[in-house]
Amino acid sequence: MRTPTSDIKTGLKKGSWSREEDQMLISYISRYGIWNWSQMPRFAGLSRSGKSCRLRWMNYLKPNIKRGNFSKEEEDIIFHSHLLLGNRWAAIASRLPGRTDNEIKNHWHAHLKKRLTDHNMVPKTTNQNDKRTSMTFKPDNVEEILQQPANHNYDISESCLTFEDDIFSSSSSTTTSIEHHQIDNRADYFDLGSPGTVDDLQYFWQQLCPFENLELENNHLDMLSNPIFQDSFDDPNSPCSFYISDYDIIQGF
DNA sequence: AAAGCTTTCAACCGCGTGGGT
DNA sequence: AACCCACGCGGTTGAAAGCTT
Incomplete structure (x- = not known):
């Protein structure tokens, strides 16, 4: 004041x-x-x-400004929107009716930013030409996941994996690279190096999903139909990245 | 209780953008 | 094309409130 x-x-x-x-x-x-x-x-x-x-x-x-504490759902939207959009506070605020960009920015710096440093995650670039997509995977069955071995059962030990085009249903002759960043044994971040469609992503997910015995398809479809991320799929040629984490549940945020 | 430190958040500043002339 | 102006955005500041010692 x-x-x-x-x-x-x-x-x-x-x-x-x-x-x-x-x-x-x-x-x-x-x-x-x-x-x-x-x-x-x-x-x-x-x-x-x-x-x-x-x-x-x-x-x-202004009327309809929401005040008071942020709910867990709002924090999740901010956190994951920030993965997607970077410091574009106005864009993030447009996903949270009643919250202002200023309030979100303050809340980010005061409460949410440390999630990134806790997980050794690098915030996304604020370059507006970067159209990469981020998504979150939240498995329903937490207990089963917690009993999974520390390392997922697919081999992604290389920092950069290259898949031949037959992995991707709609890629014709190009090779698609997928850059993988393991944050730790329960969170992964993937960058698709070349344009991929939702179908590509879905197929890729089915190939590599570490939790395939946990009704993943339903979770996956939920994720893809989440309105928060819908706008990211408008451009079928947009390169994608996605983020898989069950931190939300494990750490309670 | 008081001093010192930290956190919160309203408000400021500078800069980029877009529309009008 | 160049300039001006209004607006919007994001980074930063600083006073108040809260917390710790």
Whole structure:
């Protein structure tokens, strides 16, 4: 909370907003709507910059803003969206109705970021041209998984595996490489080096799935139909990566 | 109880983008 | 094409609150 001050050059007030200022902004916007942030403060009788007004409205005063603690479901969405999108807070916020980008960013730095360092995971690039896809696998039968051997029963000891095209149903003559990063014995991260479709992914999954005796198909289909990730599949030529983890259940987040 | 340290989160700043001229 | 302006975004800051010693 910043102490209210007045900018000597502009005469505009800075720092935390008073209840009275909030009320002035709310009543102006509810009466006249948002038409021009830089002009509005003057008409609303506020000694604030348009930028300050916009921020206050967007992050605090706007109707339907959800406040309070983040639910586990919301945290999961943030965490996995961050794997997919990187620090694109506005994009992540669009997946969480009622939460602002600022709030999500704060929550990430305060609570969620350490999940990455705990797992030696490297955050995704913020390069917007990078269209890789991330997904989460959450097996239903936790107890059985916990009894699985530490190392999965498929051989992915090489850091980079190359599969011939017959592994991929729709790859014609190209070789598809799959880069595998084992985070530890219960989490894996895969990058598909060349474009793959959902069908490719599904087929690949069936070939390599470590939990094939655990009704994986249902889980897999759930995962692919999860609306959080639907938009990632719009482009059939988009390179994919995916992330397999049962940390969520094991560690309770 | 008090001092010092850490965490939280509202708010600020700078920069990029897009639309208008 | 070049400039201006408004807006939106993401990184950073700093005061208050909470916690520890």
